[in-house]
Amino acid sequence: MHAEVEEKEKQSVSLKHMAGTETMIELRGVNKWYGDFHVLKDINLTVRKGERIVVCGPSGSGKSTMIRCINRLEEHQEGIIDVNGVTLTNDLKNIEHIRKDVGMVFQHFNLFPHLTVLENCTLAPIWVRKMPRKETEEIAMKYLERVKIPDQANKYPGQLSGGQQQRVAIARSLCMNPEVMLFDEPTSALDPEMIKEVLDVMIELAQEGMTMICVTHEMGFARTVANRVIFMDGGQIIEENAPEPFFNSPQSERTQLFLSQILSH
Amino acid sequence: MIVNDKNIPSRPAPASTRGIAGWLRENLFSTPGNSVLTFMGLAFLVWAIPPIFQWAVLQADFIGVNKEACTSEGACWVFVSARFQQFMYGFYPDTELWRVNIFFAQMTAVLVWVLWDKMPRRTWGGVWFLTGFPLTSFILLHGGFLGLETVETHKWGGLMLTLVLSLVGMVIALPIGILLALGRRSDMPAVSSFCTVFIEIWRGVPLITILFMASVMLPLFIPGDIELDKLARAMIGISLFEAALIAEVIRGGLQAMPKGQYEAADAMGLSYWQGMRLIIMPQVLKISIPGIVNTFVQLFKDTSLVLIIGLFDLLAVMQAGITDVNWPNISIEAFVFTGFVFWAFCFGMSRYSVALERKLDTGHKS
Ligand SMILES: Nc1ncnc2c1ncn2[C@@H]1O[C@H](COP(=O)(O)OP(=O)(O)OP(=O)(O)O)[C@@H](O)[C@H]1O
Numbered sequence: 001m002h003a004e005v006e007e008k009e010k011q012s013v014s015l016k017h018m019a020g021t022e023t024m025i026e027l028r029g030v031n032k033w034y035g036d037f038h039v040l041k042d043i044n045l046t047v048r049k050g051e052r053i054v055v056c057g058p059s060g061s062g063k064s065t066m067i068r069c070i071n072r073l074e075e076h077q078e079g080i081i082d083v084n085g086v087t088l089t090n091d092l093k094n095i096e097h098i099r100k101d102v103g104m105v106f107q108h109f110n111l112f113p114h115l116t117v118l119e120n121c122t123l124a125p126i127w128v129r130k131m132p133r134k135e136t137e138e139i140a141m142k143y144l145e146r147v148k149i150p151d152q153a154n155k156y157p158g159q160l161s162g163g164q165q166q167r168v169a170i171a172r173s174l175c176m177n178p179e180v181m182l183f184d185e186p187t188s189a190l191d192p193e194m195i196k197e198v199l200d201v202m203i204e205l206a207q208e209g210m211t212m213i214c215v216t217h218e219m220g221f222a223r224t225v226a227n228r229v230i231f232m233d234g235g236q237i238i239e240e241n242a243p244e245p246f247f248n249s250p251q252s253e254r255t256q257l258f259l260s261q262i263l264s265h
Numbered sequence: 266m267i268v269n270d271k272n273i274p275s276r277p278a279p280a281s282t283r284g285i286a287g288w289l290r291e292n293l294f295s296t297p298g299n300s301v302l303t304f305m306g307l308a309f310l311v312w313a314i315p316p317i318f319q320w321a322v323l324q325a326d327f328i329g330v331n332k333e334a335c336t337s338e339g340a341c342w343v344f345v346s347a348r349f350q351q352f353m354y355g356f357y358p359d360t361e362l363w364r365v366n367i368f369f370a371q372m373t374a375v376l377v378w379v380l381w382d383k384m385p386r387r388t389w390g391g392v393w394f395l396t397g398f399p400l401t402s403f404i405l406l407h408g409g410f411l412g413l414e415t416v417e418t419h420k421w422g423g424l425m426l427t428l429v430l431s432l433v434g435m436v437i438a439l440p441i442g443i444l445l446a447l448g449r450r451s452d453m454p455a456v457s458s459f460c461t462v463f464i465e466i467w468r469g470v471p472l473i474t475i476l477f478m479a480s481v482m483l484p485l486f487i488p489g490d491i492e493l494d495k496l497a498r499a500m501i502g503i504s505l506f507e508a509a510l511i512a513e514v515i516r517g518g519l520q521a522m523p524k525g526q527y528e529a530a531d532a533m534g535l536s537y538w539q540g541m542r543l544i545i546m547p548q549v550l551k552i553s554i555p556g557i558v559n560t561f562v563q564l565f566k567d568t569s570l571v572l573i574i575g576l577f578d579l580l581a582v583m584q585a586g587i588t589d590v591n592w593p594n595i596s597i598e599a600f601v602f603t604g605f606v607f608w609a610f611c612f613g614m615s616r617y618s619v620a621l622e623r624k625l626d627t628g629h630k631s
């Protein structure tokens with residue numbers, strides 16, 4: 001069955017988008033425990049350059065934990081994680097190197113409240129990439145324009161709406177010029193009228209060919225941009241498929257149940 | 266169905282909620298109970314203030330050189346002016362007082378430079394405050410260099426000693442306190458247990474005990490000919506004691522930080538120290554301002570405990586004055602005045618911290 005799924009997926013990928021063949025992220029046999037609690041069970045996942053993966057699943061299924069392992073916000077105990085050709089180890093240099101290339105957007109934005117929007121965006125380029133301040137400011141303004149809030153550059157995050165804050169958070173990640181973007185439920189803390197403005201930015205990003213892994217329950221978004229949708233439950237990847245077959249003919253019972261629950265309301 | 270397409274023009278709020286009358290109503294007479302409290306408060310002020318004012322100002326003596334000048338009923342402030350030199354400088358030699366005055370002047374200038382946000386190049390002010398200022402002050406006050414006569418630290422005293430002790434205590438305690446707080450939360454067991462033990466030991470012992478040990482016991486442990494100045498020992502004791510208190514204040518601030526701030530800093534590739542310096546500490550220090558200032562105010566007052574190891578700070582000089590046979594029955598004036606001076610400094614710190622908190626407020630947290 002897996003072969004079949006892969007076959008279909010390849011077709012849809014080549015038709016819909018132009019994902020590369022280079023591997024960007026690879027998880028092989030990843031296992032993780034919190035104490036005695038087995039959160040991630042034998043996770044295998046390969047993401048190619050330019051691919052867009054949407055991860056969904058019930059609360060507590062390990063979605064956040066999985067993507068947080070990719071930039072070592074969480075440590076896995078077994079298995080191998082490769083990011084852009086570098087294997088994650090305990091070596092701090094190695095971890096910091098990977099984090100430079102991996103942008104992350106959080107559910108609660110996590111902007112730095114004591115810095116202005118512009119300073120939020122230039123901080124990492126200045127201190128991590130060691131770029132001159134002037135240049136980082138130009139880059140930051142470019143991305144703030146991309147997310148359509150250049151006029152807020154000198155405000156503090158506390159003065160912006162949730163949707164604006166999340167767009168700043170996206171711009172902040174982009175300023176590091178990452179190879180991959182990880183999104184952990186970027187719209188679930190937002191009021192409905194703000195969800196669209198954030199999703200629009202993400203769709204644009206996808207169209208430009210950014211490699212993305214996105215935990216979200218926005219199924220419309222998944223249909224539009226995802227190459228593959230992954231369903232997780234109980235710490236496992238239960239199903240992995242292109243969006244059309246995933247939504248129209250889910251194979252596993254658990255996926256069917258989950259989809260019927262989230263699509264019914 | 267209701268359709269309302271008329272625009273209602275804005276009007277001013279009712280007169281009873283505006284202006285002085287509105288303020289009075291809202292703050293002092295909002296409920297019957299509140300009104301009763303307001304009247305009781307007023308009655309207390311009417312009862313207490315006139316006699317105090319009469320004693321301290323109207324019937325007080327200000328001019329003269331000795332007790333005989335105090336002929337009226339009220340306070341004898343002549344005592345303060347007669348003792349002014351000791352009160353400011355302790356037993357610092359008469360001919361060298363200019364050195365202390367330069368110290369006072371430089372201190373005022375540097376503090377204004379660093380603390381007032383309209384001053385230019387405040388970063389350099391901060392650097393000078395932490396390097397050049399202590400160095401030049403030491404050379405000036407202690408002497409022994411550049412042809413300056415040496416003034417032993419046991420001659421230092423009064424307000425000058427109080428300020429030196431508090432400034433040194435604050436400047437050393439804050440960075441050590443920050444490191445201790447970070448260390449206590451470290452993942453490395455050796456670091457965190459060392460910091461925890463250090464903090465708990467210093468924090469759990471009364472300052473008076475620490476000063477006593479520093480003065481009496483420390484020399485017993487230090488081998489033979491190395492002699493550490495008594496004032497230096499007191500400074501070390503006070504600074505480490507203070508650092509332990511500051512560490513706990515900072516740790517509280519660290520715990521109040523949302524986990525997301527650490528994660529965002531990590532996810533962007535900042536190193537641990539970059540994240541702490543650029544993201545975490547600025548926010549932690551901001552929310553810890555009340556606690557830090559509270560600790561500093563406490564320290565400022567506690568410096569008077571150096572009396573027990575024979576150093577004469579502001580309070581000690583005043584107390585010595587009270588026992589002077591030429592100045593009988595002067596203790597009320599002495600304590601009121603000393604209390605007022607301590608209060609003025611502490612109140613200044615407190616007001617500054619309130620202004621700072623307001624300035625650093627950038628809207629609610631994300
Ligand atoms: N630090 C932790 N210590 C112990 N257990 C944890 C910790 N973090 C998460 N867990 C547990 O691990 C499981 C997976 O958590 P995770 O946050 O990855 O779920 P999720 O799929 O992202 O859920 P949600 O949709 O609610 O965000 C949950 O059962 C959670 O309770």
Ligand SMILES: [Mg+2]
Pocket residue numbers: 063064065184185
């Ligand atoms: Mg989650």
